[in-house]
Amino acid sequence: MTADAAGPSTTDPNPRTWPADVPLADLDFWSGSLEEREQGFARLRGTWPMPYYPEPESPLPAGPGFWALTRHADVAEASRRPEDFCSGQGATHIPDFPPEFAEFFGSIIEMDDPRHQRLRRIVSRAFTPRMIKKFESDVDATAKEIVDDVVERGACDFVTDVAARLPLKVICDMMGVPTKDHRFVFDRSNVILGVADPEYVEQEGGGHIEALLTAGAELAELMRDLAGFRRDNPTDDVTSALVNAEVDGESLTTDELASFFVLLLAAGNETTRNAISHGLRLVTEHPDQRELWLSNFERYTPTAVEEIVRLASPVVWMRRTATRDTDLNGKPVREGDKMLLFYWSANRDEAVFTDPLGFDITRDPNPHVGFGARGPHFCLGAHLARREITLLFRELFERLPDIRTVGEPQRLRSSFINGIKHMNCEFTPRPRA
Numbered sequence: 389m390t391a392d393a394a395g396p397s398t399t400d401p402n403p404r405t406w407p408a409d410v411p412l413a414d415l416d417f418w419s420g421s422l423e424e425r426e427q428g429f430a431r432l433r434g435t436w437p438m439p440y441y442p443e444p445e446s447p448l449p450a451g452p453g454f455w456a457l458t459r460h461a462d463v464a465e466a467s468r469r470p471e472d473f474c475s476g477q478g479a480t481h482i483p484d485f486p487p488e489f490a491e492f493f494g495s496i497i498e499m500d501d502p503r504h505q506r507l508r509r510i511v512s513r514a515f516t517p518r519m520i521k522k523f524e525s526d527v528d529a530t531a532k533e534i535v536d537d538v539v540e541r542g543a544c545d546f547v548t549d550v551a552a553r554l555p556l557k558v559i560c561d562m563m564g565v566p567t568k569d570h571r572f573v574f575d576r577s578n579v580i581l582g583v584a585d586p587e588y589v590e591q592e593g594g595g596h597i598e599a600l601l602t603a604g605a606e607l608a609e610l611m612r613d614l615a616g617f618r619r620d621n622p623t624d625d626v627t628s629a630l631v632n633a634e635v636d637g638e639s640l641t642t643d644e645l646a647s648f649f650v651l652l653l654a655a656g657n658e659t660t661r662n663a664i665s666h667g668l669r670l671v672t673e674h675p676d677q678r679e680l681w682l683s684n685f686e687r688y689t690p691t692a693v694e695e696i697v698r699l700a701s702p703v704v705w706m707r708r709t710a711t712r713d714t715d716l717n718g719k720p721v722r723e724g725d726k727m728l729l730f731y732w733s734a735n736r737d738e739a740v741f742t743d744p745l746g747f748d749i750t751r752d753p754n755p756h757v758g759f760g761a762r763g764p765h766f767c768l769g770a771h772l773a774r775r776e777i778t779l780l781f782r783e784l785f786e787r788l789p790d791i792r793t794v795g796e797p798q799r800l801r802s803s804f805i806n807g808i809k810h811m812n813c814e815f816t817p818r819p820r821a
C-alpha cells in the first residue's frame with residue numbers, strides 16, 4: 389500500500405507505507421535525472437523522513453522491506469548504535485544473501501563485534517598514515533603516468549582513461565597483484581558493483597547471481613594463490629604483512645584475506661573512481677570554484693576534497709538491521725527490520741548544510757557522511773582515498789588546467805553506487821612529460 393506524496397496519512401508515527409512519487413525501490417528512479425532524485429529526497433526529508441519501502445525485485449527471495457533513513461541525524465544515530473542496528477545480517481545488499489555468498493562477500497563490512505573488531509585490528513595496519521605515506525610516492529607516480537598517457541590527445545573518456553585507473557592500480561600494487569592481472573581484477577570488480585547494469589552483466593535470464601558469485605570466486609582464487617606465495621616469499625606489500633605478521637597473537641587466514649581483498653576492490657575502487665569523476669563534473673559545472681581552487685591548490689585542497697565526497701556520495705547507502713524492538717530518534721522499529729542509511733540524502737540535509745546543493749570548496753565545517761557516519765565501520769580507506777583524489781587533481785590541474793567534461797555522463801544503473809561509467813572530457817593538448 390502506498391500513501392500520497394504529502395506525508396504519512398495515518399496517525400502511526402512510523403507507518404509501513406511509502407510515497408508513490410519517490411519510488412526508491414524502483415531501479416528506474418535511480419537512472420532518472422539527478423534533479424528528480426534531489427527533489428524527491430528533499431521532499432522526504434521535509435515531510436516523511438523515514439518511509440518504509442517494499443524490497444526491489446531480485447532473483448533472491450524477497451524480504452519484508454526496508455526503512456529509508458533520509459535525515460543526517462537518523463543516519464548518524466543508526467551508525468552510532470551498532471548493538472541496536474547491526475551490519476552482520478547484511479550491509480551492502482537489501483535481500484539477505486544465501487550462506488554461500490559469505491565466502492567471498494562476508495568481510496568486515498558485513499560483520500559485528502567481536503569478530504569485526506578482531507579482523508579490523510589486523511587489517512588496519514595496512515592503512516596507518518605511515519603505511520599510506522609509504523605508498524604515497526607510488527600513488528603520485530601512477531597519477532603522473534595516467535595523465536601522461538592522455539596529455540597529447542586533447543580529449544578522452546575521463547572515467548576509463550583516467551579516474552578508473554588510479555584506485556585500481558593503487559589497490560593492486562598495495563596487495564602485490566602482478567600488472568598482468570590488473571585488467572582481470574578490473575573486469576571482475578565491475579561485475580560485482582555493476583551487477584544490475586547491462587554493460588557489465590547480461591540482464592536476461594536471471595544470470596546475475598551466478599555472475600556475482602563467479603566474479604567473487606575468481607578474485608578470491610587470485611588472492612589465495614598470491615597469499616600462498618607471499619607466505620614463503622614475503623615482500624613489503626600488504627599481502628605479505630597480513631599473512632605473516634600477527635597482532636596480539638592473531639593473523640588472517642587465507643580465506644579471510646581473500647574476502648578482504650574482494651571487499652577492498654569493491655570498497656576502494658569504484659568509490660574513489662566515482663569521487664574523482666564527480667569531482668571533474670563539479671569543477672566543470674562551477675567554473676568559479678575551479679578558478680578559486682587553481683588560485684591556491686594547496687590551500688583549498690583539503691576542503692575541496694571533502695566537498696567532492698559530500699556531493700558525490702559515491703556510496704549511496706549502507707544497510708543495518710535492528711537487533712531488538714527499539715526506536716530511532718523517536719520512530720519505532722521492530723527487531724529484524726532492515727534500514728537503509730541514505731548517505732546521499734544525509735549529505736544534502738538542509739538542517740545541517742547551508743546551500744546543500746551548492747558546490748563550495750571552502751565549506752568548513754563539513755560534517756558529511758560520505759565515508760560513513762561515526763561508528764565502528766567508518767571507512768578504513770578514507771585517508772588513502774583523500775590522498776588519491778588530491779594527487780590526481782594536482783597532476784591534472786598542473787598539466788591540464790582547462791580540462792572539462794563535455795556532454796552528459798553515462799551513469800551506472802544502481803541505487804547503491806552513484807557511479808559514472810563514461811564521461812567525455814576535453815583539454816588543450818600538451819607534450820608528454
Ligand code: HEM
Nearest residue numbers: 496497655656659660663703706759760765767768769773
Ligand atoms: C571516496 C572514496 C570512498 C568512499 C566514499 C568510501 C565510503 C565508505 C563507506 C560509506 C563505508 C561504510 C561505512 C559504514 O558502514 O558505516 C566504507 C567502508 C569501508 N571502506 Fe571505504 N570509501 C572510499 C574509499 C575506500 C578505499 C580507497 C578503501 C581501501 C582501499 C576503502 C576501504 C573500506 C573498508 C575496508 C571499509 C569497511 C570498514 C569496516 O567495515 O570496518 N574505502 N567506505
